Amino acid sequence: MVEDQGDIFKKSQEFLELVNQQKDFIQEVLKENEKLRQLLAQARSQSHDDGSLVREEIEVLRKRIESLEKEKREFELRQQQVEEENKDFAQRYIEIEEQNNNLANLYVASYQLHSTLDFQEVLNIVVEIVINLIGAEVFSLMLLDEKSNELVVLGHEGYESDFKFPNLRIGDGIIGDVAKTGEPYYINQAGKNYEVDFEHPIACIPLKIKENVIGVINIHRLLVQKDAFTAVDYELFSMLAGHAATAIFSSRLYSQSERKLTTIQSFLDLLTTSQSQG
Amino acid sequence: MENLRFLIVEDSPTMRQLISFSLKRFKGCKIIEAVDGVDALKKLQAEEVDMILTDINMPVMDGLKLVTLVKSNPRLRDIPIVIITTEGAQEDREKGLQLGADAYVSKPIQSSGLLKIITEILEKEKPS
Incomplete structure (x- = not known):
């Protein structure tokens, strides 16, 4: 238990x-x-x-x-x-x-x-400008003959050798009219085969001193690579109208004064010689 | 492209001045002028140039003859030549180029166009 x-x-x-x-x-x-x-x-x-x-x-x-x-x-x-x-x-x-x-x-x-006072050189420069800067192939430079009151060709480029250059009166035809009014004339879309005709230039630029026209530049044909006048051409025309005119005018005056001076000098020499002999 | 030396061969003082004016866009360039082919060859004897720009129609010796003589002279033949002339026809153009000219510019010249052509030629000539 x-x-x-x-x-x-x-x-x-x-x-x-x-x-x-x-x-x-x-x-x-x-x-x-x-x-x-x-x-x-x-x-x-x-x-x-x-x-x-x-x-x-x-x-x-x-x-x-x-x-x-x-x-x-x-x-x-x-x-x-x-x-x-x-x-x-x-x-x-x-x-x-x-x-x-x-x-x-x-x-x-x-x-x-304005680089020269030689009349012929100035004419050559105008021709160069028209060829090289405007691109004209056939053209002429006419100056007003104050005695006959006619435009006479003094410089040209591109014409046939037998081309007969006319003398034009102020007011006659397009060129005469440009010389009269002092307003330039242009055809802007001149074809390459435009006829070389003094009645129908493609451009005619007046050479002006103030309002007096002393001559004109007529363009009959442009270079083959040039289709039409450009904006700068119109500016060149405008510049030529004034600057070429003054250059031509002043060189012509200078040539005339040179000639007169030579004549007077010769006359004075003659007088001096005759006085010394007398 | 700097300090280039150009030889302008042109009987027209107006054109010489105009071309010089255009070329002055190349910094530090030196411009040598000749009035015809013979004058150009004399200048080429005395001076080294990087490019020749020549007219065709000139008194004494024309531009095509000059191109031929330059291209046949081992010392001068590598100098690039640009022909600047009033002749615009295709055959004149081809004749100049066949004789060895590098380019052809028709008058009236456009400064920008001329400079573009010159630059292209000089770029090509530049040693790589």
């Missing part, structure tokens, strides 16, 4: 011990569970924080993309504007080049015309 009681006590002790062990285990499990719960709660909270950060970053990037796209559109617009400006500049450059060329032509023509 005592043995049974001792057995029972021992077993109850063992049972109690087991219960205690289980209690410890459960407490441990509960502690662990609490830890895990805390960790889970922490993890949840962290995950929530990370999500909002990503969302914020996405928002920033979206805004950046929008701003960059806006910038890109602005750049494209600016590029278009610059391209347009570039086209304008290119066009302006061509125009300035042309103007520069025209000014060079005008400068050279004017410079050459």
Whole structure:
């Protein structure tokens, strides 16, 4: 009986011990569970924080993309504007080049015309200008003979060797009319086979000093490579009308005064000689 | 392209001045002028040039004869030649080019056109 009681006590002790062990285990499990719960709660909270950060970053990037796209559109617009400006500049450059060329032509023509006082040289320069700067193949320079009041050819280029140059009266035909009115005459679309005829020049430019016409330049044909008169030709015509006229007039006066001076000098020499002999 | 030396062979002072005017767009360039072929050959004996620009119709010796003589001279034959003349017909153009000229420009000249041709020739001649 005592043995049974001792057995029972021992077993109850063992049972109690087991219960205690289980209690410890459960407490441990509960502690662990609490830890895990805390960790889970922490993890949840962290995950929530990370999500909002990503969302914020996405928002920033979206805004950046929008701003960059806006910038890109602005750049494209600016590029278009610059391209347009570039086209304008290119066009302006061509125009300035042309103007520069025209000014060079005008400068050279004017410079050459006033580079000499020799009458024949001035006539040659006028001829050179008409060939080289205007591109005329057949043309003549007529000056007004004040005694006969007729236009007489003093310089020419490109005519047949047996061509008979007429003297023209003021007011007669196109050339006479130009000499009378002082207004230039042009046919802009002159064909290559336009007849060389003093009744029908393709251009007639009056040489004027103020309102006085001292002569004309008649153009009958342009060089084969030149189709029509250009803008600079009209400026050259206008320049020739004034500068060639003054150059011709002054060189003619100079030649006349030179001749008169020689005559007077000879006369004075003769007087001096006869006085010294007498 | 700088410090180039050009020889202009032209009997017309107006054209010589006009061509010089155009060539002055090349920085530091030196311009030598000759009034005909004979004068040009004399100048070529005394001076080295990078390019010859010549008219065809000239007294004493014309431009085509000058081209022939320059191209047959071993010392001068590599100098590029541009013919500038009133002759616009195709046969004249071909004759000049057959004799060895590098280009042909018809009068009345356009400064920009002349400069473009000169630049193209000199670019080609430049050692690579």
